[in-house]
Amino acid sequence: MPFQPGSRPAEPVSVEISGPTVSLLLTQGTINVWFGRNIDKSLLAKILIIISKVDSKTEHEKEVVCNFEEISEFENNGYILTTYARRDDKYRAIFVVPFSNPRALDRFIESVCMDTEREDVKITLYWSGGRVLMNIVAEELNRLNCFSRLNITYKEDLAGEPPA
Numbered sequence: 001m002p003f004q005p006g007s008r009p010a011e012p013v014s015v016e017i018s019g020p021t022v023s024l025l026l027t028q029g030t031i032n033v034w035f036g037r038n039i040d041k042s043l044l045a046k047i048l049i050i051i052s053k054v055d056s057k058t059e060h061e062k063e064v065v066c067n068f069e070e071i072s073e074f075e076n077n078g079y080i081l082t083t084y085a086r087r088d089d090k091y092r093a094i095f096v097v098p099f100s101n102p103r104a105l106d107r108f109i110e111s112v113c114m115d116t117e118r119e120d121v122k123i124t125l126y127w128s129g130g131r132v133l134m135n136i137v138a139e140e141l142n143r144l145n146c147f148s149r150l151n152i153t154y155k156e157d158l159a160g161e162p163p164a
Helices: 041-054 068-076 102-116 131-142 155-159
Strands: 012-018 022-027 030-035 059-066 080-087 090-098 121-126 149-154
Touching: 012 131, 022 041, 022 131, 030 041, 041 102, 041 131, 059 068, 059 102, 068 080, 068 090, 090 102, 102 121, 131 149
Parallel strands: none
Antiparallel strands: 012 022, 012 149, 022 030, 030 121, 059 090, 059 121, 080 090
């Protein structure tokens, strides 16, 4: 739908950006990311750093099974403990990873890189991004020249569809 003078710009509901080893789906409350096993680790880091620079309030909820002593190590690296419970001889801890904390972001990037050595990785990031921030992230990511597909879904596109 083209922009008409005097009307407001179309409101995107989601922006999908994808390439051979990475895919991102940006919505107004979340960013869903898929990293393939063969992703270049520096590209993975650049993507997460771009997101953190556009919206430093971005967070990820990470579950870790570890020894009790390791919980404080995560906290010392900027992770925020939300809950923990004993599971057999270990603890199941849930942390918030604040992208505003460089130590937490570095440790998170490192853990995602390690995970992609074993398997494809899907993560959900929580942010307060709306139309403007979705466009900024899409523009910044396109500068990496590694994405082959961009798909934007607008609110107006959904208006005529029957409810799911």
